[in-house]
Amino acid sequence: MNRNQCIQTFISKAEAVSAGVITVPHVQQALEHVVTLCTDKEACRLLASGCEHPLSQEPADLCRLKEWSKIIAAPDLAAGDLETLTNLCRPLGIRLIEKGLHSHLGGLDIGLTWARYGIAENGTLVLDSSREDIRLAGMISEIHTVLIGASSIAATADDLLEPLTRLFADGPNYTAFITGASRTADIERVLALGVHGPLELHICIVQDC
Amino acid sequence: MQYANSLHEYRKELKQALAHEFQRKALENFTSSYRKSRDGYFADCSLEEIIQDIGLAKDSSLKQFEALYQRFKAKAEAMGVQVHLARNDREANEIISEIAAENQCRRVVKTKSMTAEEVKLSDFLQEKGLEVTECDLGEWIIQLREEVPSHMVLPAIHVSKEEVGKLFSTVTGHTQSTDIQSLVKVARRELRQKFIEADMGISGSNFVIAETGTLGMVTNEGNLRLATTLPRVHVALVGVDKLVPTLKEALPILKGLPRNATGQSISSYVTWITGANDCLAAPEGKKIMHVVFLDNGRLALARDPVFSQALRCVRCGACANVCPVYRLVGGHVYGHVYIGPIGLILTYFFHGREKDKFLAQNCLNCQACKAVCVAGIDLPRLIKEIQAVIQADEPRPALNTGLATVLTRRKLFHSLLWSGKYLQKPIQGRSKYLRHLPQFLLGDQDFKALPALAGKPFRDRWEDLKPRVTRPRYRIAIFSGCLQDFVYPEHLEQFVRLMAGRDIAVEFPKDQGCCGLPVLMLGEKEAARQIARHNLRALDPSQYDAIITLCASCGSHLKENYPYIIGRRQGVGVKVRQFADKIMDVSSFLRNVAQLESNLFAASGPRTAYHAPCHLCRGLQVKDAPRELLTLAGLEYVPNPDEETCCGLGGTYSMKFPELSASIVQDKLERIEALDVAYLVTDCPGCVMQLKGTVETEQRRLTVLHMVEALARQLKT
Numbered sequence: 001m002n003r004n005q006c007i008q009t010f011i012s013k014a015e016a017v018s019a020g021v022i023t024v025p026h027v028q029q030a031l032e033h034v035v036t037l038c039t040d041k042e043a044c045r046l047l048a049s050g051c052e053h054p055l056s057q058e059p060a061d062l063c064r065l066k067e068w069s070k071i072i073a074a075p076d077l078a079a080g081d082l083e084t085l086t087n088l089c090r091p092l093g094i095r096l097i098e099k100g101l102h103s104h105l106g107g108l109d110i111g112l113t114w115a116r117y118g119i120a121e122n123g124t125l126v127l128d129s130s131r132e133d134i135r136l137a138g139m140i141s142e143i144h145t146v147l148i149g150a151s152s153i154a155a156t157a158d159d160l161l162e163p164l165t166r167l168f169a170d171g172p173n174y175t176a177f178i179t180g181a182s183r184t185a186d187i188e189r190v191l192a193l194g195v196h197g198p199l200e201l202h203i204c205i206v207q208d209c
Numbered sequence: 210m211q212y213a214n215s216l217h218e219y220r221k222e223l224k225q226a227l228a229h230e231f232q233r234k235a236l237e238n239f240t241s242s243y244r245k246s247r248d249g250y251f252a253d254c255s256l257e258e259i260i261q262d263i264g265l266a267k268d269s270s271l272k273q274f275e276a277l278y279q280r281f282k283a284k285a286e287a288m289g290v291q292v293h294l295a296r297n298d299r300e301a302n303e304i305i306s307e308i309a310a311e312n313q314c315r316r317v318v319k320t321k322s323m324t325a326e327e328v329k330l331s332d333f334l335q336e337k338g339l340e341v342t343e344c345d346l347g348e349w350i351i352q353l354r355e356e357v358p359s360h361m362v363l364p365a366i367h368v369s370k371e372e373v374g375k376l377f378s379t380v381t382g383h384t385q386s387t388d389i390q391s392l393v394k395v396a397r398r399e400l401r402q403k404f405i406e407a408d409m410g411i412s413g414s415n416f417v418i419a420e421t422g423t424l425g426m427v428t429n430e431g432n433l434r435l436a437t438t439l440p441r442v443h444v445a446l447v448g449v450d451k452l453v454p455t456l457k458e459a460l461p462i463l464k465g466l467p468r469n470a471t472g473q474s475i476s477s478y479v480t481w482i483t484g485a486n487d488c489l490a491a492p493e494g495k496k497i498m499h500v501v502f503l504d505n506g507r508l509a510l511a512r513d514p515v516f517s518q519a520l521r522c523v524r525c526g527a528c529a530n531v532c533p534v535y536r537l538v539g540g541h542v543y544g545h546v547y548i549g550p551i552g553l554i555l556t557y558f559f560h561g562r563e564k565d566k567f568l569a570q571n572c573l574n575c576q577a578c579k580a581v582c583v584a585g586i587d588l589p590r591l592i593k594e595i596q597a598v599i600q601a602d603e604p605r606p607a608l609n610t611g612l613a614t615v616l617t618r619r620k621l622f623h624s625l626l627w628s629g630k631y632l633q634k635p636i637q638g639r640s641k642y643l644r645h646l647p648q649f650l651l652g653d654q655d656f657k658a659l660p661a662l663a664g665k666p667f668r669d670r671w672e673d674l675k676p677r678v679t680r681p682r683y684r685i686a687i688f689s690g691c692l693q694d695f696v697y698p699e700h701l702e703q704f705v706r707l708m709a710g711r712d713i714a715v716e717f718p719k720d721q722g723c724c725g726l727p728v729l730m731l732g733e734k735e736a737a738r739q740i741a742r743h744n745l746r747a748l749d750p751s752q753y754d755a756i757i758t759l760c761a762s763c764g765s766h767l768k769e770n771y772p773y774i775i776g777r778r779q780g781v782g783v784k785v786r787q788f789a790d791k792i793m794d795v796s797s798f799l800r801n802v803a804q805l806e807s808n809l810f811a812a813s814g815p816r817t818a819y820h821a822p823c824h825l826c827r828g829l830q831v832k833d834a835p836r837e838l839l840t841l842a843g844l845e846y847v848p849n850p851d852e853e854t855c856c857g858l859g860g861t862y863s864m865k866f867p868e869l870s871a872s873i874v875q876d877k878l879e880r881i882e883a884l885d886v887a888y889l890v891t892d893c894p895g896c897v898m899q900l901k902g903t904v905e906t907e908q909r910r911l912t913v914l915h916m917v918e919a920l921a922r923q924l925k926t
């Protein structure tokens with residue numbers, strides 16, 4: 001597979017597992033996209049994350065903890081990108097946090113992280129999430145948005161054998177392969193997305209990275 | 210779970226499971242959609258390669274366990290992980306409960322792990338006063354119902370959404386709907402709270418990489434990620450069979466497991482944890498992490514020449530998905546902790562003989578499980594071997610001793626059959642079935658009419674039938690098998706008729722006897738060997754170009770099992786290989802060697818369904834020849850998705866588990882009748898007996914025919 005085929009395969013495989021994929025030329029556009037996602041989300045209020053149902057006392061209290069201002073968690077951005085995102089968020093009243101995700105376990109609107117690699121054959125994102133904040137951004141957010149450089153997409157998992165081995169050997173390490181949103185078919189084999197992790201997965205392929 | 214004390218009690222449990230309507234429907238839907246889609250799951254890769262790679266990785270890793278374990282331990286400890294080796298279930302439970310005590314843990318979230326089920330870890334921890342919450346949705350449902358999983362991948366497949374709705378209403382104290390999407394979201398919020406409160410997360414692992422000290426976990430829901438991130442302590446309990454040298458050996462498992470389990474090319478999440486990572490809830494900001502390896506007999510099992518392959522299992526659950534017995538009764542009665550075909554084997558090793566005693570007998574030997582196992586485990590053979598092992602400790606049942614005595618003495622057996630035809634007269638009347646069998650003899654066998662012995666067996670008709678060929682271009686021997694020799698000689702007669710004028714010399718060596726499969730099925734290995742050696746003497750392969758059998762079961766036994774059971778004997782190995790190489794089923798012979806021409810047959814014929822005998826389509830791997838013959842003979846072949854599902858006979862199986870045998874064949878006939886066909890054709894006399902006998906009892910509008918009968922009916926002259 002050449003670079004272009006890799007990207008095309010990656011996109012179609014990721015879309016097949018209900019991830020949203022867009023391709024942008026620079027990080028700047030990806031950040032703009034994230035902010036749009038967040039404001040759109042506001043328009044249709046909360047995603048159905050469970051808080052709309054009658055719950056027992058403690059889980060219901062946890063729902064109430066969720067702040068009413070929108071929050072984007074971006075624990076993984078370079079300083080310059082973080083500043084850009086802050087400037088985009090501020091006028092819209094979106095709160096941006098880069099650490100301390102642990103105090104938002106009730107839920108976040110958007111978690112924004114970088115993928116280190118992609119695997120075209122499965123539409124898989126490979127995230128080095130050894131830092132707990134990065135891990136949480138991809139777990140407790142309702143929408144997980146992942147940026148990936150076009151040049152980081154490999155054809156198959158076998159192609160990543162060496163870099164992954166190096167990454168692990170250099171541990172401690174917590175790496176996640178993520179393919180589509182969290183899913184279950186445990187009740188009558190009916191597919192339901194967003195059981196424990198994010199309800200939606202969005203991918204921005206950044207061409208110049 | 211197995212608690213039955215007698216076969217009778219076990220059968221009672223099976224009957225109850227058969228009556229569980231929701232489960233039957235759910236399993237029926239699930240297993241038929243699985244069978245339909247399964248081949249497509251491997252469209253983008255080579256299944257053979259995956260099977261081979263998984264087998265190689267697993268086999269070689271267990272051989273070097275000690276070295277790999279030390280390597281993993283050194284690597285993991287250097288990154289702050291404590292590594293333990295538990296020799297048995299009790300030790301594993303104690304190690305983990307001590308870890309909990311040491312770290313003042315009170316609440317535990319646990320992810321799905323068959324290994325934890327194996328040692329009953331949750332029960333143990335709860336008895337020690339810990340609160341354990343299963344955080345996989347299906348497992349949580351099961352835990353709330355105080356049950357065990359009924360499937361390795363879909364633990365709550367036997368539970369309806371209405372039942373889940375009620376359950377969640379009790380948990381939340383508010384009425385919940387039965388809408389699945391809403392129920393899932395309720396679980397999301399309820400369980401989120403549990404993750405936050407938990408002090409300890411317990412997981413299993415699908416592969417453990419020695420080189421880098423890494424645990425790999427394959428999941429879909431994302432609960433494992435939360436369970437290994439939020440609590441301050443993480444304990445992974447893993448079987449020693451999960452250890453592989455490097456990432457390279459783990460990748461084939463990652464390819465095969467999700468595909469075979471759910472048809473996903475990869476699961477939503479694969480989590481790779483190496484060492485103790487950041488954890489803000491932990492006192493020093495580092496996760497307190499322990500890996501507990503469980504032996505529990507695995508290391509000894511790895512050295513067993515026959516059973517070691519059971520350790521290749523990657524727990525994909527596929528063997529259950531295609532098993533006709535599982536499909537009817539579900540996992541609670543078809544397994545103990547490990548369920549389905551692999552459970553019939555592992556139960557003996559991990560949970561003991563008593564639990565497996567009746568369970569291990571509940572197998573039709575239909576080979577369906579073997580055909581889908583992504584680890585290449587010969588499950589039906591291991592199940593047979595387990596039966597033999599269990600039986601060795603028991604007084605031999607009368608049926609076994611009797612059959613072994615009679616079948617190893619060909620002459621005695623045949624003279625018994627001879628006298629049988631006179632003895633049956635009063636119960637036979639004038640029909641071809643045994644009509645007036647007293648109920649005490651028949652027991653629960655009354656779902657099918659049993660055929661009477663033929664007036665004159667094939668061996669006594671042979672001299673008159675024998676075709677005279679002066680200059681044969683091909684020389685064959687018939688291996689008749691008992692059923693066709695003594696019950697359905699007409700099948701063989703039609704076959705000889707089809708041979709007319711083809712310059713093929715046909716012989717019927719008279720010293721041949723029963724193929725021996727019935728005694729092997731009863732676990733009587735020595736009797737099976739004796740019979741095999743006898744037949745090898747009776748039919749010398751060097752005298753014929755091929756040895757033809759019209760019985761798929763005999764055929765696959767002669768071809769597959771003979772080399773396995775007697776091939777290791779000095780001097781016998783070569784002969785039995787040559788013998789096996791000459792065995793051919795009748796459809797392949799007629800199609801590919803005799804090359805019957807279509808102009809022999811009428812141009813059109815009745816609508817015809819086909820039943821593929823297990824021993825033909827999976828045993829001998831013959832798939833195309835019979836179907837092509839039907840069309841070639843002018844019959845209107847109507848395919849159906851169920852063709853390769855077992856008819857439920859399974860040799861002596863139908864005598865042991867008549868309710869299941871009856872349900873399997875009735876379901877099958879029901880679906881075939883719906884195709885609106887006149888003929889149902891198959892190429893095994895055993896299947897003919899099961900299908901025809903049931904059609905007779907239920908008065909269905911279907912004519913069951915052996916392939917050669919169907920062909921003969923279509924002949925122009």
Ligand code: SF4
Pocket residue numbers: 528531532533534535549550571572573574575576577578579588589592
């Ligand atoms: S051989 Fe057939 S009946 Fe026996 S366990 Fe396998 S699938 Fe089930």
Ligand code: SF4
Pocket residue numbers: 521522523524525526527528529551581582583584585586588
């Ligand atoms: S025995 Fe084979 S098919 Fe059955 S669960 Fe194990 S790997 Fe899967």
